Amino acid sequence: MSGGSLQADLKKREPFASGEQEAMIGLWRVSDWSMNRFGALFREFELTSSQYNVLRILRGAGEPLPVQEISSRMIQPVPAMTGLVDRLEKALLVERRRIAEDRRVIHVAITKKGEAVLKKLDKPVVELHERLMASLTKGEVKQLAGLMEKLAGKIRGCE
Structure with missing residues (x-):
């Protein structure tokens, strides 16, 4: 501005x-x-923000997740989640796994290559967060986060 x-x-x-x-x-x-x-x-890193988000979710979960669970955790909804996972799988960043108890259920797991890409992104992502918020004090950042959470709760309730 x-x-x-x-x-x-x-x-x-x-x-x-x-x-x-x-x-x-x-x-x-x-x-x-x-x-x-x-x-x-x-x-x-040849990723979209949605692809990054999927990788971040899988790493944070610490275990393979069904596509529907990944979708529910996304920051921004993605209508074509299967296609998104397909592209990540083609890039060898995730893999699909069938569950032994129910062969119809497929979970998605992050691969070592996917983890390595995220590791390379960790520091630049944090630095970008800090640069974008640099004009705010720590207190203002906390206040903004609280206001955004309050607004999100209200907006979710309007659906």
Whole structure:
């Protein structure tokens, strides 16, 4: 941002209809800028943000998960989850495993190669988080996280 008001930055002649509208448009704008920067980082490793998210979920789970479980943990919903897993499998970053108790059930596991890619991304991801939040104090970051959680709870309730 140029440091001015959102209205001036957008060259909007009329004021926003409400403070809520201004806040949401500002939120969309910051979200878009942030996602673009993370997208550029992930592209350096030939990943999309959704692929990175799947790998992060699998590593964090510490065990293979069914596709539906991975899907429920995604930051952004992905309509074509099977295709996403297919691309990760083709890149040898994940593998599908049939469950012995029920051969119809397939779980997805992160591979050693997938873990290695995530390990290379760990530090740059943390550094990007820090750079994007650098203009806020630690207290403001905590306050923002709390406000976002409060807003998310309300928005989830509107579905």
